[in-house]
Amino acid sequence: MTRPTKELPELPAFAREIDATLAVHSQYVLHGNIRDVFVQHQSRDIARLVPLRRLLWEVFRHRGYRFLLIVDQVDGLTVYPSGDDDDGRAARAAANEMLGDDVGRMAPSLDRLSKHLTAITDTRRGQAACLIDYASRIIVDPNRMDSTERDFFLFCTKLSRTALPRYNRDQPGNSLYNPILWLVERELDLPVWLTVDNERFRTIGLPRPDLGDRVITARLLTRAFDGSDGIDAAQQFQLFAERSDGLTLRDMSGVTQLARDQGVRLADLPDAVRVYKLGVLDNPWRRTFLRKRIAEGEQSIATKVIGQPHPVRKTLDILKRAALGLSGAQARVPSSRPRGVLFFAGPTGVGKTELAKAVASLVFGDDNAYVRFDMSEFASEHSGDRLIGAPPGYVGYEVGGELTNAVRQQPFRVLLFDEIEKAHARILDKFLQILEDGRLTDGRGATTYFSECVLIFTSNLGVTVQDPETGQRVPNVAPEDDYETVEAKIKAAIAEHFTTALSRPELLNRFGDNIVVFGFITAEAAVKIFDGQLANILRRVLDEQQVTIDVAATAKDKLRDWCTADLSKGGRGIGTALESMLINPLARKLFDRDVPPGSRVEIADVFRIGPDVELELR
Numbered sequence: 053m054t055r056p057t058k059e060l061p062e063l064p065a066f067a068r069e070i071d072a073t074l075a076v077h078s079q080y081v082l083h084g085n086i087r088d089v090f091v092q093h094q095s096r097d098i099a100r101l102v103p104l105r106r107l108l109w110e111v112f113r114h115r116g117y118r119f120l121l122i123v124d125q126v127d128g129l130t131v132y133p134s135g136d137d138d139d140g141r142a143a144r145a146a147a148n149e150m151l152g153d154d155v156g157r158m159a160p161s162l163d164r165l166s167k168h169l170t171a172i173t174d175t176r177r178g179q180a181a182c183l184i185d186y187a188s189r190i191i192v193d194p195n196r197m198d199s200t201e202r203d204f205f206l207f208c209t210k211l212s213r214t215a216l217p218r219y220n221r222d223q224p225g226n227s228l229y230n231p232i233l234w235l236v237e238r239e240l241d242l243p244v245w246l247t248v249d250n251e252r253f254r255t256i257g258l259p260r261p262d263l264g265d266r267v268i269t270a271r272l273l274t275r276a277f278d279g280s281d282g283i284d285a286a287q288q289f290q291l292f293a294e295r296s297d298g299l300t301l302r303d304m305s306g307v308t309q310l311a312r313d314q315g316v317r318l319a320d321l322p323d324a325v326r327v328y329k330l331g332v333l334d335n336p337w338r339r340t341f342l343r344k345r346i347a348e349g350e351q352s353i354a355t356k357v358i359g360q361p362h363p364v365r366k367t368l369d370i371l372k373r374a375a376l377g378l379s380g381a382q383a384r385v386p387s388s389r390p391r392g393v394l395f396f397a398g399p400t401g402v403g404k405t406e407l408a409k410a411v412a413s414l415v416f417g418d419d420n421a422y423v424r425f426d427m428s429e430f431a432s433e434h435s436g437d438r439l440i441g442a443p444p445g446y447v448g449y450e451v452g453g454e455l456t457n458a459v460r461q462q463p464f465r466v467l468l469f470d471e472i473e474k475a476h477a478r479i480l481d482k483f484l485q486i487l488e489d490g491r492l493t494d495g496r497g498a499t500t501y502f503s504e505c506v507l508i509f510t511s512n513l514g515v516t517v518q519d520p521e522t523g524q525r526v527p528n529v530a531p532e533d534d535y536e537t538v539e540a541k542i543k544a545a546i547a548e549h550f551t552t553a554l555s556r557p558e559l560l561n562r563f564g565d566n567i568v569v570f571g572f573i574t575a576e577a578a579v580k581i582f583d584g585q586l587a588n589i590l591r592r593v594l595d596e597q598q599v600t601i602d603v604a605a606t607a608k609d610k611l612r613d614w615c616t617a618d619l620s621k622g623g624r625g626i627g628t629a630l631e632s633m634l635i636n637p638l639a640r641k642l643f644d645r646d647v648p649p650g651s652r653v654e655i656a657d658v659f660r661i662g663p664d665v666e667l668e669l670r
Contacts (some may be wrong), residue, residue, distance in 0.1 A: 119143035175218030188241035266293035359577025388490035398570030401622025423468035441495030514545030598649035
């Protein structure tokens with residue numbers, strides 16, 4: 053018989069909880085981080101990483117238990133400790149004596165497993181414990197069990213109440229149960245009625261490792277890096293642990309293995325964490341030409357987003373910060389927040405979406421390297437499942453979420469959330485974790501990392517406000533207001549919306565100073581936008597029909613005056629006017645005349661006939 057040790061090594065909190073409650077609970081449900089390794093302190097200065105089974109055995113061995121029976125749907129019945137040493141042989145002998153059977157067999161049926169559990173929990177036969185691993189896979193669906201499954205769990209419920217503790221002579225005052233421990237991924241993987249209102253069951257969640265455990269693990273795992281490059285190893289251990297927030301200790305072991313395989317130095321371990329999380333070796337943010345492209349961006353973006361110098365400059369400042377890795381640099385602990393967060397606000401048609409496309413092109417070399425979500429489609433609370441996926445048991449669970457899937461497929465993205473104010477308030481809560489921690493867990497339990505993304509939110513908040521007397525929406529800003537006035541009014545309206553209307557001041561705080569206000573299109577900018585869109589139209593006609601269109605100065609001046617008369621709708625309004633005043637009548641003329649390819653046509657004049665516009669072609 054294995055004798056209790058004199059002193060139990062310092063164990064994680066959940067293991068100490070089991071040790072302290074063996075006198076009152078006959079069964080335990082362990083869920084959460086059950087596949088990880090855990091820090092076990094041998095002394096104040098010595099620690100090691102041990103798997104869960106070994107950790108649990110430390111608890112039971114200390115209490116004088118003879119063995120731990122493992123029930124595994126793959127390996128069948130095994131005894132812990134195993135091996136050919138004295139402890140292993142003694143454990144197998146005790147198991148055969150208690151069970152009256154050879155435990156070295158494949159997984160038993162539920163009926164036979166019931167007999168084993170009866171024998172294990174009978175404290176008159178000796179002290180032992182049983183660990184049912186992969187218990188989540190015993191049944192297909194806890195809400196749709198067949199009669200055999202239902203009878204088995206009913207038996208386990210009754211066994212939890214009929215099992216009796218045994219007085220431990222080696223430790224007077226303790227009456228200990230022979231416990232059954234269920235290992236499940238999620239607490240609800242077992243039937244709810246198995247544990248509810250049953251004081252003999254204890255449910256314990258195993259959390260992800262905290263910073264202290266990650267620091268110890270970093271020191272244990274990176275011994276091979278000690279002293280390399282003459283850097284401060286202790287500082288690198290701390291940084292490695294901080295960057296591993298959200299990872300398990302097994303994940304950290306994988307990071308160090310990846311680092312060794314790639315020949316990574318200790319100083320570059322944080323980048324190895326990024327590679328491990330994202331699964332992507334290439335990092336566009338560290339490409340040598342990115343700085344040059346951002347430096348040249350003020351000129352290139354200005355040709356795409358016309359008349360918005362302040363938003364362009366503010367956006368480039370944030371991109372420069374992201375390229376240098378200084379996002380969130382004011383925090384004491386380096387975070388995994390997104391590389392950049394921008395909140396574009398202002399009137400419609402002034403270039404908010406166009407600037408988002410320009411950012412994608414600038415950083416990732418492609419105007420289409422962004423994913424757009426029209427948040428007006430997420431006005432209902434349940435529509436949030438589209439972003440992160442439906443929970444287990446619901447339609448669409450296997451598909452996953454549109455947002456999480458997109459980022460996992462390509463971690464380096466510009467994510468555009470258009471008209472964010474139209475989303476349901478509960479859906480906005482999902483952005484809190486993204487903005488703060490740079491990660492999000494989807495409906496399938498998988499973690500998606502947003503640390504290399506640029507998030508852009510657009511909104512028309514503050515352009516109109518509700519009149520307190522009539523309840524109608526009235527303009528809050530006007531095209532004749534100067535930029536400083538527009539910025540102040542819109543920012544005040546945004547703050548009012550998030551703090552009062554939504555009661556989400558914490559979300560507003562996450563946006564911080566990244567709220568970028570766009571002003572109205574000026575008359576000078578409108579002329580440039582008109583000229584650019586007119587050139588696009590003429591080029592499109594040439595590409596599609598091989599017909600060259602010239603526009604006489606008189607016709608061009610008239611079109612410009614008509615299309616830029618109302619600037620309240622911005623550049624989009626100019627494009628809409630051009631469509632009705634030029635594209636439609638031009639298409640009608642070309643179609644009716646059947647103009648052959650290779651022709652050259654001049655628009656000599658334009659004139660109105662009632663609500664329609666006619667062209668004079670030569």
